[in-house]
Amino acid sequence: xMIYAAYFALGCYGLAMLMNLxxxxxxxxxxxxxxxxxTMVINAIALLVLxxxxxxxxxxxxxxxxxxxxxxxxxxAYARYLLRGNIIE
Amino acid sequence: xxxxxEFLISALxxxxxxxxxxxxxxxxxxxxxxxxxxxPTKATTVGVxxxxxxxxxxxxxxxxxxxxxxxxxxxxxxxxxxxxxFFIAKVHIHRHETPQSMPQPGEDRVWxxxxxxxxxxxxxxxxxxAGADREGDREGDRPGTP
Numbered sequence: 001x002m003i004y005a006a007y008f009a010l011g012c013y014g015l016a017m018l019m020n021l022x023x024x025x026x027x028x029x030x031x032x033x034x035x036x037x038x039t040m041v042i043n044a045i046a047l048l049v050l051x052x053x054x055x056x057x058x059x060x061x062x063x064x065x066x067x068x069x070x071x072x073x074x075x076x077a078y079a080r081y082l083l084r085g086n087i088i089e
Numbered sequence: 090x091x092x093x094x095e096f097l098i099s100a101l102x103x104x105x106x107x108x109x110x111x112x113x114x115x116x117x118x119x120x121x122x123x124x125x126x127x128x129p130t131k132a133t134t135v136g137v138x139x140x141x142x143x144x145x146x147x148x149x150x151x152x153x154x155x156x157x158x159x160x161x162x163x164x165x166x167x168x169x170x171x172x173x174x175f176f177i178a179k180v181h182i183h184r185h186e187t188p189q190s191m192p193q194p195g196e197d198r199v200w201x202x203x204x205x206x207x208x209x210x211x212x213x214x215x216x217x218x219a220g221a222d223r224e225g226d227r228e229g230d231r232p233g234t235p
Binding site for chain 1: 099100116125151161172177179184
């Protein structure tokens with residue numbers, strides 16, 4: 001039962017990643033593009049944790065931590081560049 | 090015991106998948122830019138949170154050792170999600186709003202995002218020179234600035 005629930009969640013997050021990719025490609029404002037990229041990072045975190053859970057491995061947690069940190073930093077850097085014209089003043 | 094934890098993990102995974110799907114569907118479905126900011130927070134909190142709780146239960150019930158990495162990821166996401174949303178909202182105000190289209194900022198003169206020389210030019214109000222002076226004072230107050 002558990003493995004089917006994991007497959008269901010993997011499918012849901014895969015569809016969510018596709019919708020985010022569509023939004024990144026066709027967004028009409030750049031703020032929406034930043035938001036879609038940030039949501040892609042969140043969905044990538046959930047997909048990696050799900051993969052580790054479904055296949056019983058622990059090696060993806062470091063990757064998840066690194067993606068969480070770098071996703072936050074890249075989102076803030078992108079928004080900061082649009083706001084101020086440079087990132088570190 | 091194992092069947093109970095299996096049932097819990099399955100329920101959490103299904104809830105997480107539905108919330109992650111709904112969050113990204115709202116991203117392409119909602120009409121306004123600030124409404125779209127609201128949708129993916131569901132995927133951040135409930136979606137990723139339920140997956141991480143399921144992973145903790147899985148490690149405790151099937152792998153014979155408790156796992157606490159997930160709390161670290163949850164803490165990091167909960168700490169960083171408001172900062173990200175705040176910056177995206179600031180980008181929206183910076184690029185798509187003028188000081189005239191915003192509501193009154195209370196006791197301040199303009200909103201902080203518009204409190205630059207470019208914002209004054211976009212707004213076109215008379216107090217651009219005063220804003221430039223305030224900006225200069227703030228630069229002077231900062232310690233260590235040459």
